[in-house]
Each structure stands twice: as C-alpha cells, then as structure tokens.
Amino acid sequence: MESLSRIVADIAAEMAAAPDRGTPAQYIPPLAAVDPAHFGIAITLADGSEYAAGDADLPFSIQSVSKVFALTQALGAVGDQLWQRVGREPSGSAFNSIVQLETEHGIPRNPFVNAGAIVVDDVLLGRGAPREVIGEMLRFVRGLAGDEAIHVDETVARAEQDTGFRNFALAQYMRAFGNLHRPAEEVLGVYFHQCAIAMSCRQLARAGRFLMAGGVQPDTGLSIVSPRRARRINALMLTCGHYDGSGEFAFRVGLPGKSGVGGGILAVAPGIASIAVWSPGLNERGNSQLGTLALERLVHHTGWSIFDPR
Numbered sequence: 320m321e322s323l324s325r326i327v328a329d330i331a332a333e334m335a336a337a338p339d340r341g342t343p344a345q346y347i348p349p350l351a352a353v354d355p356a357h358f359g360i361a362i363t364l365a366d367g368s369e370y371a372a373g374d375a376d377l378p379f380s381i382q383s384v385s386k387v388f389a390l391t392q393a394l395g396a397v398g399d400q401l402w403q404r405v406g407r408e409p410s411g412s413a414f415n416s417i418v419q420l421e422t423e424h425g426i427p428r429n430p431f432v433n434a435g436a437i438v439v440d441d442v443l444l445g446r447g448a449p450r451e452v453i454g455e456m457l458r459f460v461r462g463l464a465g466d467e468a469i470h471v472d473e474t475v476a477r478a479e480q481d482t483g484f485r486n487f488a489l490a491q492y493m494r495a496f497g498n499l500h501r502p503a504e505e506v507l508g509v510y511f512h513q514c515a516i517a518m519s520c521r522q523l524a525r526a527g528r529f530l531m532a533g534g535v536q537p538d539t540g541l542s543i544v545s546p547r548r549a550r551r552i553n554a555l556m557l558t559c560g561h562y563d564g565s566g567e568f569a570f571r572v573g574l575p576g577k578s579g580v581g582g583g584i585l586a587v588a589p590g591i592a593s594i595a596v597w598s599p600g601l602n603e604r605g606n607s608q609l610g611t612l613a614l615e616r617l618v619h620h621t622g623w624s625i626f627d628p629r
C-alpha cells in the first residue's frame with residue numbers, strides 16, 4: 320500500500336479539481352449558502368494515528384450523521400425494546416419519505432430515515448426534557464471526539480425549525496399511529512438541534528472510533544457499547560446509512576457509512592479506521608457527491624472495503 324498520507328493528499332487534490340461537485344441542499348437556507356468548493360477528509364487509525372487533508376478542520380453541519388450518535392444513546396437507554404418502534408430494513412425510499420408509514424402503521428423502516436430518527440429522539444425524551452436530551456447528546460459527542468469545542472449551530476437549527484414542514488408531517492403522522500409519545504414540536508426541537516451540530520472531519524473521525532474498535536474508545540479504553548452493539552450499528556449503517564443510495568454506496572465503497580445533507584459522511588473500516596469526509600454538493604439521493612467518490616478512491620488504494628479479503 321502506498322503511504323496513507325500520500326493517498327489522502329492525492330484524493331484531496333483530485334477532489335479540489337473535480338468539475339462535477341453536486342449541489343448543496345437547497346431546502347435548508349444556511350446549507351444552500353455553503354460554498355461547494357469545500358472538500359475535507361480525516362482518518363483515525365486503530366493505533367490513534369491521524370491523516371487529514373483539505374478542509375479537514377472546518378466545522379460543517381453534520382445533519383443526519385448525528386443519527387448514529389442518537390441511535391447509540393437510545394439503545395443505551397432502552398436496549399432492544401427500541402426495535403418495537405423502529406425497523407431495521409433499508410427503505411429504498413428518500414430520507415424524508417412518508418409513503419411507507421401508512422402501510423406500515425407508523426413504524427419507520429429504520430433509525431436512519433428521518434421518521435426513524437424522530438422516533439429515536441422521542442425515546443430519548445423518555446429520559447428528560449428537550450434541553451437535557453440535546454445537552455446530553457452534545458456531551459456524548461464531545462466525549463467521543465475528545466473535544467469540548469463542538470457546538471450546535473443555532474442558525475441552522477432555527478432554519479430547520481422554520482422550513483422543516485416534512486419533518487412536522489412525519490412526526491404528526493406517527494403520533495396519529497401512537498408511535499410518537501411526546502408532542503411533535505418537542506421531539507423536533509431535539510431533532511433539529513442534533514442535525515445542527517457542527518463538527519469538522521477530524522472531530523467526526525475521532526467520534527466514530529468506537530465503531531471501528533468493537534465499541535471501545537481506543538485512547539481512553541472506555542467501553543461505549545458492547546462489541547455486539549457496535550457490530551449491529553455498523554450493519555445498519557451499511558444497509559440503511561445512505562437511504563435509497565445505500566446499495567450504490569455498498570457497491571462503490573463497501574464500508575458502513577452514514578451521510579448527512581450537510582455533505583458529511585462518517586465511514587467505518589472495522590478494526591482499521593474511522594473516516595470522515597465532507598463536501599457540501601449532494602447527488603440526487605442527497606448524499607455527498609465528492610465524499611462518496613473520495614471514499615471510493617480510498618478503498619481502491621487501501622483495500623479497506625469490508626468485502627475485500629482480510
């Protein structure tokens with residue numbers, strides 16, 4: 320294998336020059352305003368060494384990548400009971416789709432589509448008020464990344480509150496089925512704030528370390544989740560982490576990964592690396608265009624796909 324620093328630098332140079340960058344999310348105004356020229360990549364290896372290039376230290380809106388952290392917390396709170404209210408199958412539908420909820424009685428397909436993440440937040444609200452839940456989530460993510468500077472971008476949270484009509488529809492619809500226990504406004508207050516968490520690639524790659532290491536945070540030795548739970552979260556990221564683009568992502572990249580409409584992707588090479596990429600332009604499925612391409616290049620050069628022989 321070529322040296323990793325060389326690979327990462329080459330990928331960043333290729334992405335900086337890429338002509339076809341996709342389009343930043345338009346339906347959340349502060350995201351629409353982000354310059355599509357950005358590209359960042361950061362990799363944390365199991366031994367703690369880090370490789371980064373491009374805009375790896377620029378914070379961006381992590382959006383749906385936050386669903387991984389919320390899911391981890393909800394599983395910690397209620398364990399496998401969660402699966403009575405959220406499924407574990409890929410949806411084959413857009414991240415904000417409502418259609419399956421009607422025939423499936425308000426049970427979202429998985430915790431990574433919006434409807435599923437909203438139920439996950441409703442579960443977290445069983446433990447405290449909205450302010451406490453979001454505070455707890457921020458503390459959790461800061462602890463995982465080892466960085467107290469991580470914060471919520473209030474401008475993004477407010478913009479989502481003002482424009483999140485579909486999310487309100489999803490929440491109210493699930494409430495009608497009895498699968499949302501708290502008022503939609505309360506649950507979405509948490510949801511919009513978690514989506515508005517701002518992190519850099521370096522912080523995100525650090526926060527994902529427990530997923531590459533069987534649930535253990537490598538530097539502190541702290542057990543965040545059991546090895547079985549880490550394996551299962553990775554399985555869900557592989558099958559559902561890119562919505563109706565999950566099959567394509569597995570085909571091209573072959574790593575558990577979670578995308579967000581801010582253009583970030585957290586990807587996990589179990590036993591090897593936690594990787595974060597960011598480029599704001601999205602493809603037609605709402606996943607980062609160049610982020611995906613960069614990960615495709617990375618696994619090509621490293622053989623890190625979970626479908627490569629170990």
Ligand SMILES: NC(=O)CC[C@H](N)C(=O)O
Binds near residue numbers: 384414415433486580
């Ligand atoms: N795919 C995403 O990142 C979607 C998150 C966004 N906050 C929304 O609810 O629409």
